[in-house]
Amino acid sequence: MPPPDGYHHNSNEDDVNSPNSPLNFLDQNYQELHQNCLTENTLYNDELFPPDNSSIGLFDDLPPQVDMSQVVWKRPAELVSDPNLIVDGVSRFDYAQGSVLGNCWFLAAIGALTFEKDIIKQVMPAEQSFTKDYAGIFHFRFWRFGKWVDVVIDDHLPTIDDELLFVCSKTSNEFWPALLEKAYAKVCGSYADLHAGFISEALMDFTGGTHMYYTLNTAPADLWKIMECAFKSKTLIGCGSNSATTPEENELLHGIVAEHAYTVTGVFEVMSEENAVQLVRLLNPWGEEEWRGDWSDGSPAWDTVCEEVRKICHEVLNNGEFWMSMEDFTNIFENIDICCLCPDFLDDSAECHWTSKRHFGRWNAMITAGGDINETETFWINPQFRVKIDELNEECASGQRPENILVSLIQNHEKRNRNSQENFNIGFYVFEIPFEASGNKPKYEKSKRQVFVRVLH
Template sequence: MPPPDMYKRHDDEVGSSNNPVKFQYQDYQLLHKLYLSNKMKYIDDSFPANFSSIGKGLLSDRDMALVKWKRPPEIVSEPCLVVDGVSRFDYAQGSKLGNCWFLASFGALSCQQDIMDKVIPAEQSFDKDYAGIFHFKFWRFGKWIEVVIDDRLPTINDRLIFVHSRTPNEFWPALLEKAYAKLCGSFADLQGGFVSEALIDFSGGVPMHFDLKEAPANLWNLMESAFKSRTLMGCSTPQGASSKNTVLPNGIVEGHAYTVTGVYKVMSRGQPVRLVRMFNPWAKGEWKGNWSDESSLWMTVSAEDRKNCLSVADNGEFWMSVEDYTKSFDNMDICCLSPDFLDVTSKCSWTSKYYFGQWTFGTAGGSRNNIRTFWTNPQFRVKIEKTDDDCAVGKCPENILVSLTQYKENRHRKQFTNLLICFCVFEIPPEMKAETGKFPVSFFTTQRPLAGTNVFQNLREVMKLFRLEPGEYLIVPCTLNPGENASFVLSVFTKTQCRK
């Protein structure tokens, strides 16, 4: 049993998708009904149309003086939330905000209609029952949160200064960005980040991180399985010598986030070629090497493959070989609701548990270097079941995925400095399986961890996919130093054999 400071969130609790937490206690249904009945347009005083909502460092004093907050009906004559469905080609990044990490997740999100429907609730429009109020849902640190906004958007000379749709009268990208900015504190709080963060906040999934310089041999097969199972994928390029997003001669942008939107295998000159399709959230700027839009290699494949893959539009989307992909990008995140895609042809499934805890006075024991206090860290027991050979190996020999996410209850995303975190996994000896409560300091002086993240990282999430033999284990999440305070979510996925 988990100790009292950790618990599993049930589907019917507040914080589930069907019953999200009301951010700042704002109830969309009540507010919408009130303003509609009074024939008024909603004004959100908690995210006002002024400098505080934009934040520091984004705009010059001159630009700030030119900003006017306008509702979509004041910008165009016939505004729409969505025009002809949601697409990754709908939007382009604003020039004033470096949030490509967030917008790259738009590209992944727009490919998954079921997730998009959860993030952007239905029955919102500028036509029927319009009252200047909209709401969106995000997954934040183990719970779904409903964010209510008014539709006033910052403009200069009647042009949106942050994300905007390529269709002038479509506003879902701008309103979604505003809702996320409100959740994170301000637009400035969206400056800089990791693709995995936004993918998680949109889906409630668990990230699987890959260092592409040490990519596994089966990387493309993993990506193919993820794509077929409609799993979100994003990646980023190494930062160049400057902090600017320099465009390299091959068309790739340094220090930039991209979306993985497809994988495909073609036959070229009698040899199989494994391709990856990428999307640049700038909605322009593409790879210029082999298998790019203008590459002559497309003439070496079948007419059917050209029809299925090739597009010469300068829309930011392009193909490249998996070999060029691993050379051009330095990391990739696969955000899965379940690791089932790893075993798509096996007889296995994955079960999940989410636990919520805190490092506080008395439960923040620090790393194993602090052996006298390490035992005070929260502890979680997990059991690995025995499975038959087909399930034990399958397409994925690993049988457990653990993710640790840290957070603090701070409105502003940029004001939270990540602690150095890690988790350790210990085997519980047979003679100690009957123990209840926390394992004492003596346990940790005699037992060494079998697995874990090994090194401390100052990231919001750390994860590990690995294999354990059948048995019982203890997972201990910890910070580097004793006495460091933060909350955390521990997500544990384990492989089990499907039962008839």
């Protein structure tokens, strides 16, 4: 929700656009600009995100070996003889995080994105290349605070000594990671505005989906099962590691980077000496630096499973991806983010289908910001929404989680430069409304429930 500078509320305002009919970001129309370049036989130059320091932005701290005065913006054709947007498909192993920009949260989300080909096509429209109708112009699509936007960029990329300054591809002539990162930097204001963040931001911007967040030390006992079901649907999953304040604490992480974003790339259950072990597979967006504990690439634990499982799961490669037990995962990692197009998988049944509604609201500091539940005189003035849960069919009602409601809250950034936007402390309460107080029949029917969702600032 936007910050409190006036109140506006639409009770049921769903998106009017889609990935196939996005809004033009900064009023730049890709088709028109592309055609103009082809007609005039010129390469596109983006005046709204130019190849200069304004697009890089200001960094508080830089590695000592990086001299920004040495940055030269070059097109891919100036770096390699045969540039390609994609080489042999899109993979989580195509790229590695650069040493300048701390955007592991964004790159970890990209790792999750590579598993969902349909979503990739939404974010990175087809029929773009460095050969057919090439004009130095590309476009990408993101979901931003309720609206899909189409973002146009030119293909100038910042380099030092002919090496890309930020994300780099492991295949030298593949440029989709660098161009995707540039488009997202444009949306957020600059490359520097990508420094530090939460993986949930990028997961939602790639999908426009529903976000679920679990703190691992208080996660439900069946979280691994939830993750297993999620991987069978169009779901993107990432996580963040715990902090470490001393060298001793850091050593206990056994190769896990403290306060770092990772992609969750798989779950698998193995039989280890007749004991079932639930495993989680993770990817470090650095493209290296892996877990060194049990079930890591070099762990003797793999000798306790059958050869067939080892062929499926076990690889000894320094590519940043590794397995660990669910127990170690919940101890060493702090949280997990699950972003899905639809949370049907929560019921683990093909018969259960969720419906969704989106509400837009605004706080006014004096009128609608009523504080938390302890503010008894003003709490009632917070924005509130009523949700009716209709009768469930027999299949859903008998499931593990009948009558689910999932509430996700997002703050709308009104400033383009992401790091200049203050994040407010916001939250919500969910209350069940007694049926006799809901204005319906006085008789209480268990199959139908209504709840209030009260949002507070």
